[in-house]
Amino acid sequence: MTNASALPAVSVRNARKSFGDKVVLHDVSLQIMPGEVVSMIGPSGAGKSTLLRCMTLLDRFDSATFSYGDLVVCSPNEQGHAVYSPEGTQESHNRFGIVFQNYNLFPHFTVMQNITDAPIVVQGRSRDEVEAEARELLERVDLTEHANKVPCELSGGQQQRVAIARALAMNPDVIYFDEATSALDPKLTADMQRIIRELASNGMAVGIVTHEMGFAKLVSDRIAFLFDGEIAEEGPAEQVIDHPRDPRTQRFLSQAED
Amino acid sequence: MITMLAQGYVVSLLVFSLTLLGSIPLGIVVAHGRLSRFAPIRLITQLYISIIRGTPLMLQMFAVFFMPFYVFGIKTGAGFKFIACIIAFIINYTAYFAEIYRSGIQSMPKGQYEAAQVLGYSRSQTFFRIILPQVIKRILPAMGNEIITLVKDTSLAFSVGVAEMFTESKALVASQRTMVPFMIAAAIYWVTCLLIEFCLSRAEKKLGYYHD
Ligand SMILES: Nc1ncnc2c1ncn2[C@@H]1O[C@H](COP(=O)(O)OP(=O)(O)OP(=O)(O)O)[C@@H](O)[C@H]1O
Ligand SMILES: [Mg+2]
Numbered sequence: 001m002t003n004a005s006a007l008p009a010v011s012v013r014n015a016r017k018s019f020g021d022k023v024v025l026h027d028v029s030l031q032i033m034p035g036e037v038v039s040m041i042g043p044s045g046a047g048k049s050t051l052l053r054c055m056t057l058l059d060r061f062d063s064a065t066f067s068y069g070d071l072v073v074c075s076p077n078e079q080g081h082a083v084y085s086p087e088g089t090q091e092s093h094n095r096f097g098i099v100f101q102n103y104n105l106f107p108h109f110t111v112m113q114n115i116t117d118a119p120i121v122v123q124g125r126s127r128d129e130v131e132a133e134a135r136e137l138l139e140r141v142d143l144t145e146h147a148n149k150v151p152c153e154l155s156g157g158q159q160q161r162v163a164i165a166r167a168l169a170m171n172p173d174v175i176y177f178d179e180a181t182s183a184l185d186p187k188l189t190a191d192m193q194r195i196i197r198e199l200a201s202n203g204m205a206v207g208i209v210t211h212e213m214g215f216a217k218l219v220s221d222r223i224a225f226l227f228d229g230e231i232a233e234e235g236p237a238e239q240v241i242d243h244p245r246d247p248r249t250q251r252f253l254s255q256a257e258d
Numbered sequence: 259m260i261t262m263l264a265q266g267y268v269v270s271l272l273v274f275s276l277t278l279l280g281s282i283p284l285g286i287v288v289a290h291g292r293l294s295r296f297a298p299i300r301l302i303t304q305l306y307i308s309i310i311r312g313t314p315l316m317l318q319m320f321a322v323f324f325m326p327f328y329v330f331g332i333k334t335g336a337g338f339k340f341i342a343c344i345i346a347f348i349i350n351y352t353a354y355f356a357e358i359y360r361s362g363i364q365s366m367p368k369g370q371y372e373a374a375q376v377l378g379y380s381r382s383q384t385f386f387r388i389i390l391p392q393v394i395k396r397i398l399p400a401m402g403n404e405i406i407t408l409v410k411d412t413s414l415a416f417s418v419g420v421a422e423m424f425t426e427s428k429a430l431v432a433s434q435r436t437m438v439p440f441m442i443a444a445a446i447y448w449v450t451c452l453l454i455e456f457c458l459s460r461a462e463k464k465l466g467y468y469h470d
Contacts, residue, residue: 056376057375057376058372058375058376090378093376093377093378094378096376097376097377098376100369100372100373102369104367104369104370104372104373105373106370106373106388107392107468107469107470108391108392108395108468117387118377118378118379121379121383121387122377122378122379122380122383123378150467150468151468152468152469152470166377170377170378
């Protein structure tokens, strides 16, 4: 029991990534425990998106020890190059979900189809079961009456909630948000905070990339501050935001205030 | 007169529908070759498309028609002209359709592929469930133009002696010394195109339930 809960939902250790000569991730390590909300903040170009893309397998680490729970996605060989296991890569899509910055909903599918298609087609689950679950998800994100609309008929905030439901329908252990609140007004940001905290209290690991320090502080348990491809500082949300220890974090936060 | 034109029309429709049946799916295959990460495949399909679009369909039809005899020394039966005609039409229209598919596929935002990949869709599932349906909506007008052109291009089958509607009407004009068969044939081509345009606009409306 203690052993199982001590296993991070996602773990990245000693991750490196370059584009050509440019080193973008430089020995980055990050873990998210079940039920924990971790935000990644940092200046533009720090490597947040790159880290997120690698963690969602849209891109690959050059080197890393990377796993979802007990599922090893990649580990370094003797030369230190990341070797991805095909099974780990395949199975990882059942372990995480992501809400993209611009949602990337499937415009030709209804809200319901957006949520149910992958569980049915990819996971091979029965349509009845998946649709019943989707209706519960829609209720949780307050979209019940929009099930049969297509995404273009919904507002941005509603589309984002469809994207959340779509990710959750795969029953992941980890859910990522890319710029969770950049397009939302204060009311929707508050809703978002509630939804994320609710997910975490149900044991979901949540990873967030954001530019909004206020939101990060409110919603996160832990914050990792990324600077030039390194995690410059990491700790409890309030500490990193209110009492940063690293001079780079201090400078970044004082600039962010004006 | 009407029965002859009607028989010709049936042949024209046969050329038309067999061509579409062959080139609409083949166009997708060639478009993928054109977008392949494998350079030789990309170059071969590019060359094929370039040659087909740069030479007359009638010449292509003759090439297919005479190829078995002059290249392989095979004597072909009387039925071959129809087969040669269909093959040439399919080869020709596949090239045009492939270019339309390619532009449609390239116009798709990367985010759609990424969303599908993250959800674990395989490459073929991504293409057939997510990409192709949206591509069809985007390319429908361009495909419509080609399909309308094909209606009229079927008359080129005349050149290898396939007795389609234009062939029949020309024979009738010669034997009966009147323009009427041409006028009837023209009317039939026109109505056929109108019918197709109607179907296309219906299809466009049906796909108009969303925009992106
Ligand atoms: N595909 C790529 N090819 C080459 N360089 C890239 C690529 N993607 C990102 N980079 C570079 O990697 C660095 C990190 O970029 P990344 O997008 O991860 O930063 P970020 O922290 O997300 O910044 P922002 O806050 O502006 O979104 C930048 O210098 C960027 O120019
Ligand atoms: Mg970014």
